[in-house]
Amino acid sequence: MANKSYYYAQLEAVAQEMRADPEMVYYYEYQKPTTIGPTGEVFDLVGEFGDLRTSGRGWPIDESWIAGVAIGAAAAGSKAIARLPSMAQIFAIEFVYNQAGKLRSMTGGQASMPFVLWVDGAGRRRGSAGQHTDVGAECLFANLPGIKVVAPSNAYDAKGLLISAIRDPDPVVYIDYPEVKSGRQPDVPDEAYEIPLGEAVVRQRGSQVTLVAWSPATVDAARAVAELAKAGISVEFIDPRSLKPLDTDTIVASARKTRRLLVVEHGHYTAGFGAHVVAEVAQLVPGVRTRRLAFPDVPGPGAAGMMTWLRPDTPKIVDAAIQLVRS
Numbered sequence: 001m002a003n004k005s006y007y008y009a010q011l012e013a014v015a016q017e018m019r020a021d022p023e024m025v026y027y028y029e030y031q032k033p034t035t036i037g038p039t040g041e042v043f044d045l046v047g048e049f050g051d052l053r054t055s056g057r058g059w060p061i062d063e064s065w066i067a068g069v070a071i072g073a074a075a076a077g078s079k080a081i082a083r084l085p086s087m088a089q090i091f092a093i094e095f096v097y098n099q100a101g102k103l104r105s106m107t108g109g110q111a112s113m114p115f116v117l118w119v120d121g122a123g124r125r126r127g128s129a130g131q132h133t134d135v136g137a138e139c140l141f142a143n144l145p146g147i148k149v150v151a152p153s154n155a156y157d158a159k160g161l162l163i164s165a166i167r168d169p170d171p172v173v174y175i176d177y178p179e180v181k182s183g184r185q186p187d188v189p190d191e192a193y194e195i196p197l198g199e200a201v202v203r204q205r206g207s208q209v210t211l212v213a214w215s216p217a218t219v220d221a222a223r224a225v226a227e228l229a230k231a232g233i234s235v236e237f238i239d240p241r242s243l244k245p246l247d248t249d250t251i252v253a254s255a256r257k258t259r260r261l262l263v264v265e266h267g268h269y270t271a272g273f274g275a276h277v278v279a280e281v282a283q284l285v286p287g288v289r290t291r292r293l294a295f296p297d298v299p300g301p302g303a304a305g306m307m308t309w310l311r312p313d314t315p316k317i318v319d320a321a322i323q324l325v326r327s
Helices: 006-020 045-053 063-075 086-100 137-142 155-167 216-230 248-258 273-284 304-310 314-326
Strands: 025-028 034-036 042-044 080-085 115-120 148-150 172-176 201-204 209-213 235-239 242-244 260-268 289-295
Touching (some): 006 045, 006 155, 025 045, 063 080, 063 115, 137 260, 137 273, 209 216, 209 248, 235 248, 260 314, 273 289
Parallel strands (some): 080 115, 209 235, 260 289
Antiparallel strands (some): 034 042
16 A cells, blocks of 8 residues: 555556456557656556557557557457547547447357546646547446446546456446546555446535535535535535446435435536436435536637636535525
8 A cells, every 4th residue: 555646556557457467458549658656666568568568659649540459359358448538539439339338238248348448538627628628428438338437536546446447348438537636645555456336435424415526526526525514514425436337326325315416527518427317316316406517518718717617616516505405
């Protein structure tokens, strides 16, 4: 157990699984397969596993080919990761939709698909704008049959969820957002460990309102919980971690207790994954009061002030929670 950077914890997970399975491959576009360890050592996947099992020091920018070759390897029986940047994830959709997600069903369970699509998500940050600020693709992938979706919020979850995704016989989309990578991270075990897919975590217990937020939204949500405590409002804060399968039981149990549900996401409002969370709870908790916060249906702006104005930040979460409790 040690305090490790978010990225180190992820590469450690990849390396441990590649050591355990000599046929596993890890392909990427331009992500560096090296990082600095907690004691200053250089962690180098290419140096350890070579060019055949990795993309070496860099492949041409061809996202369709990277996703296709990784899915082909998985279809042949090898565990495989394809890692793509957020603006290029759409190139993997055809392979994921028509091939990866349906192979087990079309073969009557005779074939598995141990494939991970690792998406380096964008963020609602200033200066990027347009194609480099899109968030919320989790709802796009969750709608595809046969696909599982996870979104870690800290280094501990990042490693455990990645190992679970690699070991899963079904294709898993692992969405990796930048907002959660900085700041103090929890200690991460040195050994390999799994966080079961479909298991939420209650970040804080409370009694007056249930707050559900995942990955990038957890940063502002955690700050809002602290602000609401100062105002005398008790919040139960739940991080799903896994969106498909979704731990509906944990969320519903909390909503039955608090009778109020606030769901916060950085994805777009229309048809965002938060709508699914609200729908699941509304069906099972009659009379529950609900509220959703999400990014408006517009491309992300480049100006910092505009981005802050649009995204569901701490003040907006605090205000929504107070309105729920007082209504």
